[in-house]
Amino acid sequence: MTRQTSGAASARPNRLRDGEPLGANSEIGRKLKQYYDELVSDQVPDRFAQLLSQLEQAEPEQQKD
Numbered sequence: 001m002t003r004q005t006s007g008a009a010s011a012r013p014n015r016l017r018d019g020e021p022l023g024a025n026s027e028i029g030r031k032l033k034q035y036y037d038e039l040v041s042d043q044v045p046d047r048f049a050q051l052l053s054q055l056e057q058a059e060p061e062q063q064k065d
Contacts, residue, residue: 044052
């Protein structure tokens with residue numbers, strides 16, 4: 001007895017065919033990774049670093065209360 005496949009199942013792209021595990025989403029993934037890498041490599045503005053430092057100093061004081 002043979003099993004009939006639905007049109008949706010047979011229309012599904014073969015993700016491994018092109019060696020891309022994400023299929024059509026591979027380009028989106030590459031762009032997101034590129035954006036993330038650029039964002040992470042940017043330097044933190046001095047004012048923001050100062051605010052973070054002040055926050056870190058204030059946290060131990062709040063824990064004592």
